[in-house]
Amino acid sequence: MKISFDERNCPICKNPALDMSEINPDIDPGSDEKIIKKYWAGFYKDNVFFPYYRCNCGFLFNRKFPNQESLQMLYSDEKDNVIHGDLELDLKTKKYYLKQLNFSVTDYERKYNILEIGADNGNFLKLLKKIYKNSDLYAIEPNRNMRKDLGEVTNNIFGSIDEINKTQKFDIIIGIHVFDHIPNLNEYFTKLNEKLSPSGFVFGVVHDEKSLMPQIFKHRWPIYRLQHPHLFNHISLNNFFLKYDFKKIFIKRTKNFFNIGYLVNQLFLSLFRLRVRVPNLFSVGLKLGNFCFLYKKNNKF
Ligand SMILES: [Zn+2]
Known part of the structure; x- marks a missing residue:
């Protein structure tokens, strides 16, 4: 199947981007399908991504990106979502996210309806289940290979948001490394918002394009990659939620746990x-490249 592209304006303010791109790859894949398919998943030695443009409002995004149909094809070739495959580190990282969340949503006895989009291996839902014991958990995970793991924590598993019952409402919606993968951000968030109860929360984690990592790595920051049609910083994310009249509860830099060997490599x-081969040795939690956020629907309440 051929890859088709959308020409994009700024997903936050709808204006066109500035003329000059700000972050440029060593290799711009252009419309070359072979290159795009090869570099779509995983990290490579070569630095291949679509150029990122800055909008006047501050948002960083690709002007050209595969359309919805092409994306489905590109993602369906993927096997496993957890990029580095290290479940122990993944769990440590998610435990830290939970710590940041559960200081703010402290009514542990209450029955919440909690939806995680891109629920992956279900690690975060498992952690939530221990703390929010009376709550009902729901998961959206398009990757079928992940559903078996997810089945251990909930039976409410959906392939996409459109499969969920129209009248179903959620009190907390969670998206960990999801919002910087969704090109049609407004369309998708409008659907999510319809499913969020009137004083519901949205919790998420995204990469931070203004963090220390891109300052060190420049255009070689591994997060500039084909799968990220845009990247947030604290201000652009806040602009996005303000547009929907959400209230900020917090934005915090968050830790990611890495093996030292992996980091050095x-x-x-x-x-x-x-390519160097440093053994893994031990793991560290670093607040280098990501932030988490919690927003509450409806500024007025
Ligand atoms: Zn803009």
Whole structure:
């Protein structure tokens, strides 16, 4: 199947981007299907992504990106969502997210309807289940290979938001590394918002394009990649939620847990294009490249 593209204006303010791109790859895949398919999933030595443009409102995004149909094809080739495959680190990272969330949503005995979009291996839902014991959990996960793991934590698993019962409402919607993967952000968020109860929460984690990591790595920051049609910073994310009249509860830098060996290997690969083999040794939690956020629907309440 051929890859088709959308020409995009700024997903937040709808204006066209500035003429000059701000972040440029070593290799711009243009419309080359072979290159796009090869580099779509995973991290490579070569630095391949669509150029990122800055809008006057501050948002960073690709002007050209595969359309919805083409995306479905590209994502369906993927096997496993957890990029580095290290479940222990994934769990440590998610435990830290939960700590940041549950200081703010503290009514542990209450029955919440909680939906996680892109629920992946279900690790975060498992953690939630321990704390919000009386709550009902729901998951959206398009990748069928993940459903078996998810089945251990909930029976309410959907392939997309459109499969969920029209009248169903949620009190908390969670999206961990989801919002920077969704090109038609407004359309998708409007659907989510319809499913969110009048004083519901949205909790998420995204990459931070103004963090220390891109300052060190420049255009070799591994997060500039084909799967990210846009990237947030604290201000652009806040602009997005203000547009929908949400109230900010917090934006916080969050920790990611890495094996030291992996970090060093990645650093050499990105900066010097060298493959080195440093053993994993031990893991560290670093507040380097991501932030989490909690917003409440409806500013007025
Ligand atoms: Zn804009």
